[in-house]
Amino acid sequence: MKIAMLTSGGDCQGLNPALRGVAKGLYRLAPGVEIYGVTGGYDGLVKNNLHLMKPEDFSGILRQGGTILGTTRQPFKTMVLEGGELTSKAEQMIANYQRSGIDALVILGGNGTQKTANLLYENGVNVVFLPKTIDNDIFGTDVSFGFDSAVAKATDVLDAVHSTAEAHGRVFVVELMGHKVGWITLYAGIASGSDVILIPEIPYEPERVLEEVNARNMAGKGFTIVAIAEGAATKDERKLSKKQKNSLMDTAGGRLANRLQEMLEEQGSPQEVKLVVPGYYQRGGEPTPTDRVLCSRLGAKAAELIAERRFGHMVASVGADIVSVPLKDVVGKLKVIEPDSPVIQEARNLGISFGD
Ligand code: F6P
Numbered sequence: 001m002k003i004a005m006l007t008s009g010g011d012c013q014g015l016n017p018a019l020r021g022v023a024k025g026l027y028r029l030a031p032g033v034e035i036y037g038v039t040g041g042y043d044g045l046v047k048n049n050l051h052l053m054k055p056e057d058f059s060g061i062l063r064q065g066g067t068i069l070g071t072t073r074q075p076f077k078t079m080v081l082e083g084g085e086l087t088s089k090a091e092q093m094i095a096n097y098q099r100s101g102i103d104a105l106v107i108l109g110g111n112g113t114q115k116t117a118n119l120l121y122e123n124g125v126n127v128v129f130l131p132k133t134i135d136n137d138i139f140g141t142d143v144s145f146g147f148d149s150a151v152a153k154a155t156d157v158l159d160a161v162h163s164t165a166e167a168h169g170r171v172f173v174v175e176l177m178g179h180k181v182g183w184i185t186l187y188a189g190i191a192s193g194s195d196v197i198l199i200p201e202i203p204y205e206p207e208r209v210l211e212e213v214n215a216r217n218m219a220g221k222g223f224t225i226v227a228i229a230e231g232a233a234t235k236d237e238r239k240l241s242k243k244q245k246n247s248l249m250d251t252a253g254g255r256l257a258n259r260l261q262e263m264l265e266e267q268g269s270p271q272e273v274k275l276v277v278p279g280y281y282q283r284g285g286e287p288t289p290t291d292r293v294l295c296s297r298l299g300a301k302a303a304e305l306i307a308e309r310r311f312g313h314m315v316a317s318v319g320a321d322i323v324s325v326p327l328k329d330v331v332g333k334l335k336v337i338e339p340d341s342p343v344i345q346e347a348r349n350l351g352i353s354f355g356d
Pocket of ligand 1: 010011073110133134135177178179230283
């Protein structure tokens with residue numbers, strides 16, 4: 001059997017342990033297998049940039065961040081034209097796959113990568129997909145790998161901010177990644193004991209945030225930690241068109257969290273308001289033990305699917321099990337936080353404000 005693997009989209013912790021998991025599983029379950037690495041994600045497949053890998057290549061990478069294969073972003077719109085016709089890029093990938101005699105392609109990626117994976121599958125490529133993203137927004141899996149590690153990093157930042165906020169008696173707004181969803185912010189916010197958590201799924205009002213700051217001062221706390229997701233918006237901002245929002249973002253230096261900082265100061269925050277943006281720190285470094293276990297299990301399950309020649313599936317974590325889910329059932333769907341979900345209610349019970 002000849003298997004190729006690629007990692008595509010933004011990197012995250014866990015890509016290497018997941019590649020290792022697939023490889024270790026394949027060497028056991030499909031004796032004689034040849035594993036090829038595709039360099040730089042889909043771009044590597046377009047350019048036929050494949051190299052034969054050895055079992056040793058997968059040694060010592062369980063703890064390693066990044067991806068030994070490299071990655072690039074290849075938006076879905078560069079794969080398919082309106083009307084469904086494949087672009088030359090997509091055609092090139094399929095041609096290279098067929099020409100090289102590969103039996104299956106293992107793809108590690110997020111939502112955008114998944115769309116292209118499904119497109120390839122629909123066009124005759126034997127695909128197995130592994131869900132990676134710090135954002136945790138992949139539908140059909142309870143959790144994607146990278147999420148736990150990113151929450152750990154984000155929590156680390158919030159914890160550090162906590163002590164300096166307390167020492168100086170300041171308000172800190174900490175903007176966390178997550179694209180269109182608030183999973184990292186919600187979990188890191190709870191883990192760090194943040195006072196206010198602002199997520200895209202619950203539009204907020206700056207006045208409510210200020211009320212929380214004042215209430216904490218009245219209670220003698222004297223500092224406030226606001227964890228805000230990069231995609232969070234006020235109720236007013238939510239009503240804007242995409243164009244209006246983009247121009248607002250431009251004037252706010254590219255991030256809506258800047259606006260929150262300004263609004264809190266303009267509306268009379270009793271304390272200085274500081275903004276912290278940890279950015280890519282959240283995606284870097286070693287995967288947590290929980291992510292290493294998840295990646296290893298997902299990788300082993302992917303190897304099992306390949307050995308059984310079951311393609312067109314995503315491996316997923318559901319409850320205590322690792323299962324396989326048909327790509328067609330999950331593609332194009334986003335896993336958001338339901339505002340009335342138990343975790344939100346529990347956070348509210350703890351006294352956390354969502355600014356609404
Ligand atoms: O999808 C992961 C993610 O880190 C998001 O949280 C963030 O919005 C985005 O990628 C950043 O993308 P890029 O790596 O292209 O700057």
